[in-house]
Amino acid sequence: MADNIFLQISVLLGITVTIAFFMRLLKQPLVVAYIIAGLVAGPFFLGLAEGQEDFFETFARFGIVLLLFIVGLSLNFNHFRRLGRSVIIGGLAHFFIVVGLGLALLLVYDFSLLSAFFLSVAVSFSSTIIIVKILSDKRDLETVHGRYLVGILLLQDLVAVLILVFLNSANTNENNLFAALLTFFGRGLLLFGFIVFISRYVLPLIVERMAKSGEMLFIFTIAWCFGVASLVYWVGFSLEIGAIAAGISLGASVYQPEISSRVRPLRDFFLVIFFIVLGSELQLGQISAIIKPALALSLFVLIVDPLVLFLLMRRLKYTRRSSFLAGLASIPVSEFGFILIFKARDFGYLRGEELAVLTFVALFSMVVSSYLITYGEKIYFWLLPFLTRMGRDKENKNQLNIGEYTVWVFGYHRMGWKICEALAERRIKFAVVDYNPEAVARLKQRNIPAFFGDAADVEFLSTLPLEKSRLIISTLPEPDDQKTLILHVRNLSDRPIIVGNLYHNLYLDDLYEAGANYVMMPHLLGGQWMADILKNHDWTKSVFSRLRQTQKEEMRLRYTMGTHN
Numbered sequence: 027m028a029d030n031i032f033l034q035i036s037v038l039l040g041i042t043v044t045i046a047f048f049m050r051l052l053k054q055p056l057v058v059a060y061i062i063a064g065l066v067a068g069p070f071f072l073g074l075a076e077g078q079e080d081f082f083e084t085f086a087r088f089g090i091v092l093l094l095f096i097v098g099l100s101l102n103f104n105h106f107r108r109l110g111r112s113v114i115i116g117g118l119a120h121f122f123i124v125v126g127l128g129l130a131l132l133l134v135y136d137f138s139l140l141s142a143f144f145l146s147v148a149v150s151f152s153s154t155i156i157i158v159k160i161l162s163d164k165r166d167l168e169t170v171h172g173r174y175l176v177g178i179l180l181l182q183d184l185v186a187v188l189i190l191v192f193l194n195s196a197n198t199n200e201n202n203l204f205a206a207l208l209t210f211f212g213r214g215l216l217l218f219g220f221i222v223f224i225s226r227y228v229l230p231l232i233v234e235r236m237a238k239s240g241e242m243l244f245i246f247t248i249a250w251c252f253g254v255a256s257l258v259y260w261v262g263f264s265l266e267i268g269a270i271a272a273g274i275s276l277g278a279s280v281y282q283p284e285i286s287s288r289v290r291p292l293r294d295f296f297l298v299i300f301f302i303v304l305g306s307e308l309q310l311g312q313i314s315a316i317i318k319p320a321l322a323l324s325l326f327v328l329i330v331d332p333l334v335l336f337l338l339m340r341r342l343k344y345t346r347r348s349s350f351l352a353g354l355a356s357i358p359v360s361e362f363g364f365i366l367i368f369k370a371r372d373f374g375y376l377r378g379e380e381l382a383v384l385t386f387v388a389l390f391s392m393v394v395s396s397y398l399i400t401y402g403e404k405i406y407f408w409l410l411p412f413l414t415r416m417g418r419d420k421e422n423k424n425q426l427n428i429g430e431y432t433v434w435v436f437g438y439h440r441m442g443w444k445i446c447e448a449l450a451e452r453r454i455k456f457a458v459v460d461y462n463p464e465a466v467a468r469l470k471q472r473n474i475p476a477f478f479g480d481a482a483d484v485e486f487l488s489t490l491p492l493e494k495s496r497l498i499i500s501t502l503p504e505p506d507d508q509k510t511l512i513l514h515v516r517n518l519s520d521r522p523i524i525v526g527n528l529y530h531n532l533y534l535d536d537l538y539e540a541g542a543n544y545v546m547m548p549h550l551l552g553g554q555w556m557a558d559i560l561k562n563h564d565w566t567k568s569v570f571s572r573l574r575q576t577q578k579e580e581m582r583l584r585y586t587m588g589t590h591n
Contacts, residue, residue: 064305086303089296091269098273113177124150135319148363171352186362225275320386343463357395359388431457437501482507493519505533516541
């Protein structure tokens with residue numbers, strides 16, 4: 027029997043790797059390959075898991091537990107304090123609007139109220155794994171739309187956790203539902219208090235010792251994850267809630283990034299099995315039966331979901347561009363949706379075809395969105411004439427008749443704040459342009475001239491007297507935005523000195539040809555700074571201790587006086 031299981035897993039992984047290879051060539055998320063591999067290995071085609079369904083479902087359960095454990099790790103509540111009101115308002119409004127519209131759509135296709143509700147909730151969550159991976163590959167995690175979207179993903183994770191907790195509490199056999207819920211939440215408060223106590227006063231001491239060895243930290247983390255999950259399950263909650271609780275308890279640890287990076291490969295392996303099992307449960311007969319509502323819901327996720335986020339962000343005074351790119355990136359359906367449908371099915375709320383609908387929608391959204399997100403900038407500029415008809419950026423309407431400044435700084439995040447500090451010391455008249463409305467508001471509170479706008483928006487650039495300035499410094503990460511800015515200025519005047527910024531040399535010649543006088547490259551500047559330290563300072567611990575203290579002081583100033591507090 028053991029040999030048979032080993033052979034089944036080997037063949038299954040071989041099929042998965044083969045399909046994943048072609049998916050990579052097509053620039054698709056690997057999750058798509060896992061589900062297709064499950065469909066191929068399922069009973070309709072090869073039937074590889076036949077007779078071992080319980081074994082593979084147990085493996086899939088491990089994947090769910092580890093996924094939720096890492097979700098709990100990321101739910102460090104210190105992060106939520108930094109999200110800002112706009113993320114919380116926008117995220118919650120987006121969730122309720124999408125759920126409401128999705129519910130109405132599914133009721134039209136004769137779904138029961140419960141089925142329509144669970145499916146609409148499932149598709150309202152965006153995939154953290156896929157979105158963060160694509161944004162990271164595009165170097166967009168630190169852009170305005172990237173930071174906003176990551177904030178919304180964190181908020182969605184929290185909402186999903188609360189829904190799982192409510193599901194667990196509502197699933198009771200007791201006649202007195204109120205008394206059962208009271209008992210459940212009483213246990214929950216005790217459990218929460220216990221976890222807070224452990225995470226603050228006990229875990230730091232244990233983790234400090236375990237962290238001296240990477241292997242010990244990994245073994246302890248896995249033991250803690252499954253131990254707490256089992257304890258919580260024994261108390262009366264689900265394993266999923268236990269896994270989240272275990273993650274939250276370690277989320278505040280200084281070793282959280284290392285813990286997360288060590289557990290993630292193990293999670294990925296079991297998640298592969300989870301999605302393969304998911305694909306193996308699909309039947310072609312099911313797909314033909316649900317194709318109309320599945321297509322309708324797929325188009326809903328592809329068009330309505332991002333449109334709602336776009337309109338909400340515009341309402342919250344974000345630029346057209348940030349709103350559009352965030353909307354596109356939010357399309358892929360989350361893994362949480364599958365967990366929600368599985369739990370609802372286990373509790374007897376659903377009849378079965380909901381999983382097939384969600385799988386179809388998830389595959390559709392992942393396949394299409396991977397191209398939309400990758401080519402989001404080009405799609406935005408293609409649609410810009412249409413988007414412009416929807417009105418100017420709200421803040422720009424109040425920014426007419428802008429005065430002249432000696433220096434313009436585009437982008438305050440990361441490098442810009444230090445440049446502005448130097449300009450202020452020299453008492454040079456300067457202004458900042460940023461397309462993060464929260465950053466602009468904080469700069470104005472500090473009496474720093476700041477204007478809300480997008481460097482890629484020529485309509486906005488035309489309202490700025492850039493041609494009358496002496497120096498223009500761009501710290502923006504996007505080469506295309508800077509090229510648009512430089513060409514606009516050079517069409518007006520050759521007078522200003524223009525300094526650009528690039529993180530790689532691929533577009534270096536393009537910026538110089540557009541008219542940049544100099545292009546900063548942070549990695550080269552960092553290397554030059556280190557070379558100067560080595561040449562001009564003694565190699566002693568006291569020297570590097572002073573440098574470290576200076577660095578800490580600068581970071582403290584950045585977070586207390588900059589736009590990140």
